[in-house]
Amino acid sequence: MEELKYPIGKFQYNGAATAAERRERIELIREMPFELGNAIAGLTDAQLDTPYREGGWTVRQVVHHLTDASLIFYSRTKHALTEECPRFMGYNDDEWLKLADTKSPVDSALMLLEGLHVRWVAILEAMSPADFERKYIHFARGEEAIDYLLAYSAWHGRHHTAHILALRKRMGW
Template sequence: MDTRAEYISEITKLPKKLREVVNGLTEEQLNTPYGEGKWTPRQVVHHLADSHMQAYMRMKFIITENHPTIKPYNQEDWATLSDAKNYSVDASLNIIDGLHARWTNFLSSLNDTDWDRTAFHPERGEIKLDSFLKLYAEHGNKHVGHIQGLRSSKRW
C-alpha cells in the first residue's frame, strides 16, 4: 500500500473491518486485553473513534490554516476514562461510520498542492498532510490486527 488512493481506500474500509472483527464478541471478550498491559477490544474501538476524530480535525486545520501546530493528547490516559473502558462499542462504531464517510469525502476532494501542506507536531516535528494520511490508514489496520490476533489466540 503506497499510493494516496490506496490509503484513502483503507480509511474507507475501516468501519466495515472494525465491525466485522468485533461482531459477536461478548462483553467479557470485549473486556479482555490483547496482551499484558495492553488495551481491550472495547478500548481499541473507542480509541479509534477518538484518534480518528482528532486526525480528521487535524487534517482540516492543515488545509485551512498556515502551518498549524497540532495539539497532542495522551491516548493512554484517554483509554482509561470511563467512556473508553465501560461504554458500549456501538456508539463509537456509529461515530466511525459517519466520520469515515465524511473524512474520505474530504480527502477525495483535495488537490496535489493540498497534499504538500504541513503542520507542526510537538512530538513528531513538521509533518506533511500526505504523511498523516499514511499514518492513519495504517493506524486503523494495526488496531484491527490487534483484535484479530486476540480472537485467533483465544479461538473466538
C-alpha cells in the first residue's frame, strides 16, 4: 500500500538548494503540465474516473488537484516575494475535490496548468539566490523559505503523475 501511496517516495527536504538543484526543480515545474498530459493521454472518461488506488482519488480528481495546488503554490510564491513573511492558510483538498469544477473535462485543467506554469517559471527563473531564502509562515509547518516551496512543488507534480502512470501500468492501459 505504501508504494501505491508514495510511488516516488515521501517528500524529503534537505535544506537550501544549490543553483543547479534549483534549475532542475524549475525544469520539473516547467515540464509538469506536459508530463501530466502525457500520463492521461487517451484515457476514457471511465478510466479518468477510476481511483489510482483503493480509497484514493480518481485520475480526474488528481488532475484537478494538481491544478488547484499549482494555483496555490504560484500564489504563495508571489506573496512571499512581495510581502514580509506572509501567513498562508491551508485548504482542504478533499473538500475542494467535491466542488463542481472538478467534474469538468481534464482538458480545461491542463490548459490552466500550462499557462500558469509558464508564468510561474518566468518568476522562478528571474529570482535571485536571496529571493529563494525569503520566508513565509505555513499554517501547519511554521516558517519556510521559497526554496522549500520549490522543492515540494517539483516533488508534488512528479508524485501525483506517478500515481497515474502506476495505475495505467497495473491496469494495462
